[in-house]
Amino acid sequence: MKNVSFLLFSLCLCITSFAQPRFGKLLKTTPGVVSYTYRNEFAKNVPQTLDNIKALGVTNIEFSNLFGKTSSELRAMLNERGMICTSYGVGYDALLNKMDAVIQDAKTLGAEFVRVAWIPHTAPMDLTLAQKTVADFNNFGQKLKENGLTFCYHNHGFEFLPYQNGTYFDYIVQNTNPDYVSFEIDILWVFHPGQDPAALLKKYPSRFRLMHVKDLKKGVKGDFSGGTPVENDVTLGTGQLDLPKIMKAARKTKIKHYYIEDESPIAGQQVPLSLLYLKGM
Known part of the structure; x- marks a missing residue:
């Protein structure tokens, strides 16, 4: 364990020293x-x-939980x-029923984007659900834009069931108002249902x-299904995704922020290596 800790510490120093x-x-x-x-670490x-994350040279966080703190405490x-x-x-319910609180917390945190990552459903996506999703997203996005925030939907795999000449994800993108609705691409959850993340980026840049x-x-x-065991999240560059191709395609889009998400129980060991992989790509 001492050798592993020393290696990770050395990697952190390397990343930090070359981050700017x-x-x-x-x-x-x-x-x-x-x-x-870092859900388990944040919970404790x-x-x-936060100190450990900053030691990696990372200063930008997408929060999806306040971990028992108020937004003001976390911002401080x-x-x-x-x-x-x-x-x-x-969550979806918060946007439906607690929009004012969402707006207040987002602004207090200093966030520019408000993201939802799951559409409640009990059966595979169909046209009825896709139509409701479009209506809800347009409504969410308009309210958030009126308050200086940008709404983004994070895909999760189940939206890629075939529909007409494309998928239900295509239907959602094409029928939502681009002034109100943007998207956060999770490349694993594009690849997992059989789609090409680079091609999707080129389709909707x-x-x-x-x-x-x-x-x-x-x-x-x-x-x-929109689900896979968390152990299937691996260090960037060691899995199935063609990351150089994807990242090159992303350069020609309007993506503003990139976030590493690693759900693995050994994410603490994998994230420093993923950062080094991205840096050397």
Whole structure:
């Protein structure tokens, strides 16, 4: 364990020392991380977890949980460390029934984007659900825009069931108002149901504003469930996704923020290596 800790510490120093002014050839700035990556650590000690993340050279976090803190308390902790929250993830129900609180928390955190990552459903997506989703998203997006925020939907795999000449995801993108609705592409959850993330980025270059950068364990077969064991999240560059192709395609889109999301129980070991992979890409 001592050797592993020393290696990770050395990697952190390496990343931090080269994080500015340019992160790498394909990414100009150091990517952020999604708070879910460090959910277990945040649940135990928020300040220490923020310190550990900053030690990697990462200062941008997408929060989808306040971990028992108020948005004001969390913002103060970020400010103390020179860190920022650029995107705030919430549940579908919060957007339906607690919009004012969502807006207040997002603004307090300093977030520009409000993201939802799951559409409630009990059966595979069909046209009725897709139509309701479009109506809800347009409504969410309009209210958020009126308050200076940008709404993003994070795909989760089940939206890629075939519909007409494309998928239900295509239907949602094509029928939502681009003035109100943007998207956060989770590349694992595009690949898992059998789609090509690079091709999707090229298809809708102006609609994607955020990205979750992930990789899927080799040998894992995908489906339309929107779920896979967390152990299937692996260090970037060691799985099935063609990350150089995807990241090159992303450069020609309107994506503003990239976040590493690693749901694995050993994310703490994998994230430093994923950062090095992205930097050297």
